[in-house]
Amino acid sequence: MLSAIDLELPAGSALAVVGASGAGKTTLARVIAGLHQRATGTLELGGRPLPVGAARRIRQDEKGIQLVTQNPLSALNPRRTVAQTLGRPLRRIGGVPKQALRQQITELLGAVELAPELADRYPHQLSGGQRQRVALARALAADPAVLVCDEITSALDHSTAASIMNLLDRIRARRGTALLVITHDMRLVAGHCTDMAVLDHGAVVESGSATVILAAPAHPATHALLS
Known part of the structure; x- marks a missing residue:
């Protein structure tokens, strides 16, 4: 269950959401993508509200939110x-x-x-x-405003994962697309994400500049991830 989630994602930025297994990362990705029907709360994109929870986003728009999942073989027909x-x-x-x-x-x-x-x-x-x-x-x-990438490199070898993340960096710079990157890979966070949020038992326990948090983690959950 998620609680106390308050995130902001400017255009062209890359926010990493990290946490231990079961912390709620994939649930958060599905809520933001409009795929979790029982979720409650508020979500805005470019100043306009988006439905959360039961009012599922049936109609897809340009400049919206798109989810890319961990296993493309199961996601592709x-x-x-x-x-x-x-x-x-x-x-x-x-x-x-x-x-x-x-x-x-x-x-x-x-x-x-x-x-x-x-x-x-x-x-x-x-x-x-x-x-x-x-x-x-x-x-x-x-042509989404936001790409939610849920562990999209976890099944790839290191060189392929690096090439995918470098590609996302170029897409972000060229299109102004904002990235929300769900990951457990701290090297990926350090190399490709401007900001990060640490989830623990469904709540954000630490957030801010990725460089600052990785250099001086303040919460025990962050320490555990880095160790």
Whole structure:
């Protein structure tokens, strides 16, 4: 159960949410993404309120919030090609006309540094890193203001994880997208996140500059994570 959660995420920033297993990180990600129907509280994006809890966000908008999960193989439809996966949000959310769809798909793949010929492949024909990039591309198709990344590098080897995070840094700088990064990897936080919040038993117990907190943690939960 979450309580006392008060977070602010400016455009172009990267906020890490860290905590021990069971601290509530994934629950928080789902609440922010509008996927936790029993949640209560208030959430604002660009000055406009977003539904939380029972008033689930059925309609998806551009400049909204998109969630990228830990396991893209389970998140991607195995019966759809990459082009079909990316085409749905481009048409439904972006309103891209059918005749412009292939070019937009190629541009999206380029944005996540994938070759255009991968558009005709299925998820099982891709590597783990490629699948994660396709999942990112699908989220970017909605041109979100916020990307919520839930442990998206935990199943990847170190070099692939680093390349994904470097890609997110470039996306953040180029598009002004804000990142909320759920992770337990303190090296990732130190290298890629401007701020951090530490969750313990569903509550934020420490938050602020990632550099400051990592150098001088104040709460026992933070000490435990660093040790």
